[in-house]
Amino acid sequence: xxGHSNDNVSSKELWGGGRSPYxxxxxxxxxxxxxxxxxxxxxxxxxxxxxxxxxxxxPWPIGEQVFRALPGLDGQYPLIYVALMTFILIVSxxxxxxxxxxxxxxxxxxxxxxxxxxxxxxxxxxxxQAWEWSHFIHGGxxxxxxxxxxxxxxENGTPYTLPVGEPIFMDHHFGELAEGYANGDSNxxxxxxxxxxxxxxxxxxxxxxxxxxxxxNKYIIGEREVSxxxxxxxxxxxxxxxxxxxxxxxxxxxxxxxxxxxxxxxTGFHGFHVFSGVVINxxxxxxxxxxxxxxxxxxxMVEKVGLYWHFIDLVWVFVFTFFxxx
Amino acid sequence: MERDDLIVNDSYSLNxxxxxxxxxxxxxxxxxxxxLLTAITAVEVAMGIIFKRAETYTWEAIKWTFVAxxxxxxxxxxxxxxxxxxxxxxxxxxxxLPYVMFIIYLFYILAxxxxxxxxxxxxxx
Numbered sequence: 001x002x003g004h005s006n007d008n009v010s011s012k013e014l015w016g017g018g019r020s021p022y023x024x025x026x027x028x029x030x031x032x033x034x035x036x037x038x039x040x041x042x043x044x045x046x047x048x049x050x051x052x053x054x055x056x057x058x059p060w061p062i063g064e065q066v067f068r069a070l071p072g073l074d075g076q077y078p079l080i081y082v083a084l085m086t087f088i089l090i091v092s093x094x095x096x097x098x099x100x101x102x103x104x105x106x107x108x109x110x111x112x113x114x115x116x117x118x119x120x121x122x123x124x125x126x127x128x129q130a131w132e133w134s135h136f137i138h139g140g141x142x143x144x145x146x147x148x149x150x151x152x153x154x155e156n157g158t159p160y161t162l163p164v165g166e167p168i169f170m171d172h173h174f175g176e177l178a179e180g181y182a183n184g185d186s187n188x189x190x191x192x193x194x195x196x197x198x199x200x201x202x203x204x205x206x207x208x209x210x211x212x213x214x215x216x217n218k219y220i221i222g223e224r225e226v227s228x229x230x231x232x233x234x235x236x237x238x239x240x241x242x243x244x245x246x247x248x249x250x251x252x253x254x255x256x257x258x259x260x261x262x263x264x265x266x267t268g269f270h271g272f273h274v275f276s277g278v279v280i281n282x283x284x285x286x287x288x289x290x291x292x293x294x295x296x297x298x299x300x301m302v303e304k305v306g307l308y309w310h311f312i313d314l315v316w317v318f319v320f321t322f323f324x325x326x
Numbered sequence: 327m328e329r330d331d332l333i334v335n336d337s338y339s340l341n342x343x344x345x346x347x348x349x350x351x352x353x354x355x356x357x358x359x360x361x362l363l364t365a366i367t368a369v370e371v372a373m374g375i376i377f378k379r380a381e382t383y384t385w386e387a388i389k390w391t392f393v394a395x396x397x398x399x400x401x402x403x404x405x406x407x408x409x410x411x412x413x414x415x416x417x418x419x420x421x422x423l424p425y426v427m428f429i430i431y432l433f434y435i436l437a438x439x440x441x442x443x444x445x446x447x448x449x450x451x
Binding site: 325 | 343344345346349352353356359360363364367368370371374375378379389392393395396399400403404406407408409413414416417420421424425428432439
């Protein structure tokens with residue numbers, strides 16, 4: 001890959017000017033040095049994530065419980081969507097290597113074909129990330145904190161006391177109406193018939209959500225469903241502030257805000273890299289289409305943007321491990 | 327101004343071309359790396375789903391397995407996809423050495439600051 005003509009030159013001569021000691025062109029070298037510095041940015045972000053997590057006073061949500069939805073499907077699919085995103089990015093990295101390989105054979109059609117495939121892969125990844133953000137922002141059903149201590153019975157029948165401030169999670173349907181109720185929407189009415197709690201939304205269509213169960217410890221150490229009288233007891237002990245999904249100030253996933261902020265910043269910063277990578281790939285694709293590189297006699301530009309594109313994949317590999325898996 | 331992306335000079339990577347036959351071999355290697363990266367990701371996801379996290383040494387071992395597998399994946403991406411394995415060793419060193427130092431620093435900080443939770447089982451209420 002690199003030039004070999006320097007191999008028989010003494011090191012004094014090699015570094016004496018007029019030659020390329022690294023055996024690569026300035027463009028490729030500076031792409032490498034840019035990536036070295038950019039990787040330190042991501043390294044710093046992930047290190048900060050690790051330190052925040054290790055020093056967090058309140059429990060930290062875990063990946064396979066927060067990220068377990070698939071578009072258009074009900075049910076639980078822990079980490080499957082993130083794995084799919086990882087796979088899309090790996091495949092688009094592969095099509096990029098194939099574009100570089102085609103460039104080395106001066107195969108214009110091959111470069112165009114594989115660059116196009118890479119762009120499509122990048123767009124699929126961006127779309128997936130948009131959906132994941134949307135899902136993270138809208139949340140699962142919302143949560144409220146306990147305003148007072150509540151004693152319920154666990155599955156073995158022994159009393160179990162939950163402290164003030166414990167987060168309690170609602171299911172999707174109940175949470176939707178509870179949001180209107182919490183915001184003072186006069187169309188949503190609470191019907192408490194001897195502990196049998198129903199939220200009814202009157203309007204053009206009537207929506208009704210019964211409180212079947214509430215969940216404790218979701219996102220943290222495994223779900224525990226609480227139903228019947230115990231669920232009503234928890235609901236009665238709710239504080240006034242509800243949390244739905246996540247934004248920059250509050251989130252339903254954890255009592256601290258760091259987790260949500262790191263999610264937004266790390267995946268957002270990575271997503272911005274993917275976005276600019278797709279734009280750069282489109283430019284190079286159009287240049288290849290116009291025959292610019294054919295005229296120039298080499299396809300090194302494809303190699304340079306290829307380095308950037310693989311770097312995006314490389315960063316995602318680390319984000320996947322440290323944000324989602326561990 | 328002389329543009330060095332136009333110079334045909336053996337000391338640069340610009341004329342790094344290969345033949346059709348060499349291309350077949352290179353593509354075979356690309357497919358091997360693809361399958362390997364996909365398989366490692368699948369194993370990681372399966373481990374993440376199967377093993378429940380707890381403050382135990384088992385989960386600690388699984389976490390380090392994740393880190394090791396991630397470094398294997400990163401190695402294949404950098405050395406094979408980014409062709410760093412084929413570059414001159416002076417370039418390899420100038421790119422990789424800062425990261426060797428960074429990783430050693432992270433291990434140092436982990437070793438001195440990070441293992442407290444293993445001996446303190448109160449972080450989950």
